[in-house]
Structures are given as structure tokens and as C-alpha cells.
């Protein structure tokens with residue numbers, strides 16, 4: 651089966667296309683379609699992974715439901731039959747990969763929570779002993795578990811890579827009240843997710859979530875705790891002091907690095923075996939988490 655790289659619905663204005671999602675604007679609501687596009691190093695790759703959008707959409711739906719006692723989310727329906735016309739007529743294209751969502755005004759800060767030291771957190775710790783202005787104990791290694799999970803926000807850059815910011819800067823951007831609220835909610839979501847995943851043998855090293863405001867109320871939007879937004883590690887294989895194999899597009903990133911690509915558009919094509927391996931990883935984490 652071919653991957654769904656972009657959607658087009660006759661009779662409605664073209665969607666806004668994010669790196670992964672096609673977003674149809676329906677005034678106070680959005681029809682959000684998770685395509686099979688893959689981005690790496692913030693560049694959209696020429697190839698997709700068949701059904702990746704469906705898998706990530708189902709993982710998000712699973713987590714949104716788990717978090718309902720902590721925070722409301724943007725989902726209205728994931729059932730194509732409940733979508734407005736003409737979307738309801740495009741079941742084959744949309745089923746499993748689409749949601750009807752409440753349109754929120756998205757808070758311009760990526761809410762990242764880290765329980766382990768990896769990626770940009772590890773880099774920043776090595777350089778200055780802290781992450782987003784939070785000083786961490788000396789002697790931590792790559793992939794070390796942190797004494798407690800930390801809130802390490804970043805700004806949503808219009809182009810290029812996101813920039814880590816301190817909590818002070820977060821307050822300047824969001825206002826003190828909203829900054830405190832999203833920090834509290836993000837930490838609680840991470841906490842609950844970690845303990846659910848832990849029981850299934852999965853470590854959530856870190857995760858990124860987005861919040862939006864509707865009628866003065868803060869809700870979760872976008873995607874939640876997917877392999878695109880989180881680092882999932884196998885508890886059985888976990889080893890402090892080295893980089894971990896994660897259930898995300900690491901296979902793809904490693905391949906791209908091996909080609910010597912300059913990390914600017916256009917990216918090289920992926921060989922079929924790399925696509926197959928990445929696809930298998932996505933399916934595996936879906937099965938483990940939702941079993």
C-alpha cells in the first residue's frame with residue numbers, strides 16, 4: 651500500500667499543511683488529518699511510511715483518553731461518520747487518521763517534560779550543567795534518570811529548530827498564571843503516562859505537548875505521547891551512560907546521517923529496508939502501549 655502523503659478534499663479550501671498533519675479550517679473547529687509524512691531534523695522527507703499517520707493518531711487518542719481526569723483535550727470525534735459534509739464522504743482517505751477537533755488558540759510554547767537526560771537536554775547539561783535554566787546534580791551521564799521530572803519548555807520556531815527557554819522566559823511569553831498552569835499540567839500528564847508505560851516495560855524519557863486556550867480554559871491540543879513527540883525506550887534494554895535505541899525515527903535519522911546529507915532540503919530518498927524497519931518500530935510501540 652502507498653503512503654498517504656497529502657490529502658485533498660474536493661469542494662473545500664486547501665488545508666494548511668504542517669510537517670505531518672493536513673489541517674482543514676472549519677471556523678470554530680478543525681479537521682486534522684495525520685498523513686504518512688515523516689520529518690527528520692525538521693525537514694519533510696520525500697518518502698512516507700504507510701499507515702504511520704493512523705498509528706500515531708491511534709496512540710494520541712489512547713493517551714488523550716487516559717489524561718481526561720487531568721486535563722480536557724481538543725477531540726470532538728474520531729469517527730468519520732460524525733464528520734461534517736463533505737469530509738464524511740471520504741472515509742477511505744480519512745478513516746483512522748483524522749479527528750474533528752475544537753479550534754484553540756495555541757499557546758506559543760512547546761511544553762516538554764524530561765524524566766531522563768537525552769537529546770538536547772544531554773547536550774545542554776554537558777555544556778553548562780543545566781537544562782532550560784534548571785541546575786542538575788553533577789555526575790549525570792547520557793540517559794541518566796533525573797532526580798525528578800523537569801519542565802523544559804521551548805519556543806515554537808516558525809522555521810528551523812526550536813529553542814529551549816527558561817521558566818522565567820515562559821512566564822514572559824504566556825503570563826505567570828498560564829505558565830504555572832501548563833507546567834503543572836504537563837508534569838502531571840508525564841507522571842501518569844510514565845507509570846502506565848512503565849508497567850508495559852516502556853520508559854518515557856521525555857515528551858512534548860501543546861496546550862491551547864478556548865473560552866479562557868487551557869486544554870491539550872495537537873498530538874499526545876506519540877513516537878514523533880516522545881522518546882520511548884525499552885526498560886529491558888535500558889543502560890545508563892550510552893544513547894538508547896528508541897521507538898521512533900532514530901533508524902531514519904541514523905540512515906540520513908550516514909548519507910552525509912547536509913540536513914537542508916531536499917532530503918535523500920529512504921531505501922525500502924529503512925522504511926520497513928521504521929514502520930515495524932511504530933507498529934511495535936503501538937502494540938505495546940495499547941495492549
Ligand SMILES: Nc1ncnc2c1ncn2[C@@H]1O[C@H](COP(=O)(O)OP(=O)(O)O)[C@@H](O)[C@H]1O
Pocket residue numbers: 667668669670671672673680724751752753754755756860862871872873
Ligand atoms: N486544537 C487545535 N487548535 C488549533 N491548532 C491546533 C490544534 N491542534 C493542533 N494544532 C496545530 O496544528 C498543527 C499540527 O500539524 P503538524 O503537522 O504537527 O505541524 P508542525 O509542523 O507545526 O508540527 C500544529 O501547528 C499545531 O499547533
Ligand SMILES: [Mg+2]
Pocket residue numbers: 668669670
Ligand atoms: Mg507537530
